[in-house]
Amino acid sequence: xxxxxIILTSASVVAFVAACAAFCLSGTRRGRFLLxxxxxxxxxxxxxxxxxxxxxxxxxxxxxxxxxxxxxxxAWRLLVQKRRLPLSGPIxxxxxxxxxxxxxxPLQSAWRQAPALQSPWFVPHVVSYVISYGLLAISAFCAAxxxxxxxxxxLLAADAAARLAFPFMTFGLCSGALWADAAWGRYWSWDxxxxxxxxxxxxxxxxxxxxGKTSRERRVLLIFGFVCVxxxxxxxxxxxxxxxxxxxxx
Numbered sequence: 001x002x003x004x005x006i007i008l009t010s011a012s013v014v015a016f017v018a019a020c021a022a023f024c025l026s027g028t029r030r031g032r033f034l035l036x037x038x039x040x041x042x043x044x045x046x047x048x049x050x051x052x053x054x055x056x057x058x059x060x061x062x063x064x065x066x067x068x069x070x071x072x073x074x075a076w077r078l079l080v081q082k083r084r085l086p087l088s089g090p091i092x093x094x095x096x097x098x099x100x101x102x103x104x105x106p107l108q109s110a111w112r113q114a115p116a117l118q119s120p121w122f123v124p125h126v127v128s129y130v131i132s133y134g135l136l137a138i139s140a141f142c143a144a145x146x147x148x149x150x151x152x153x154x155l156l157a158a159d160a161a162a163r164l165a166f167p168f169m170t171f172g173l174c175s176g177a178l179w180a181d182a183a184w185g186r187y188w189s190w191d192x193x194x195x196x197x198x199x200x201x202x203x204x205x206x207x208x209x210x211x212g213k214t215s216r217e218r219r220v221l222l223i224f225g226f227v228c229v230x231x232x233x234x235x236x237x238x239x240x241x242x243x244x245x246x247x248x249x250x
């Protein structure tokens with residue numbers, strides 16, 4: 001099973017990298033085909049991780065990174081197919097980066113759910129946050145690339161991705177509080193991950209209130225917001241000096 005997981009992860013990386021290259025070279029039809037191949041392989045990888053873990057495969061960082069590309073599929077359908085926004089290349093690139101990160105982590109094939117994870121809130125909480133973080137990664141990329149003749153189009157794409165992400169992030173924050181009350185007897189404990197989750201949510205809330213401001217201010221807030229996402233999702237989990245109730249995600 002471990003060998004199959006590595007093969008599927010590697011093959012998915014190749015498919016998404018090729019899709020990103022195809023979109024950059026204006027090969028739209030080929031890019032779409034390669035995206036579908038990547039998502040098909042990603043679905044098989046998700047199943048393989050679930051079989052190996054004997055549980056929903058969301059409880060450690062490698063599992064989450066493997067699920068990340070699948071979380072972007074509905075966003076691609078809505079933002080690219082329906083709204084005609086130029087996000088196919090960034091979505092394919094983000095999917096490839098997440099899977100490369102997964103390849104750099106141990107398989108943890110013997111992983112089992114910690115007691116705190118054995119809750120009905122487990123899957124919806126994690127899935128909502130993964131969807132929101134994926135969309136915010138795309139939003140930050142578009143904001144950073146928003147210059148020149150296509151500035152307004154890229155800012156429009158960045159804004160659309162952030163707006164789609166915000167309800168998922170809000171649900172993740174609220175469901176996390178309900179889960180914490182069920183697991184630890186309190187809705188909020190000022191744990192470092194909880195604090196950074198709240199900071200991230202507030203930064204994007206500020207962005208929506210300043211959306212009428214200049215393009216530069218909008219870009220800065222979207223990029224800064226994603227820096228907060230990285231701190232919440234990666235730094236808090238892996239920094240050795242950080243003591244968090246959420247350390248089971250390492």
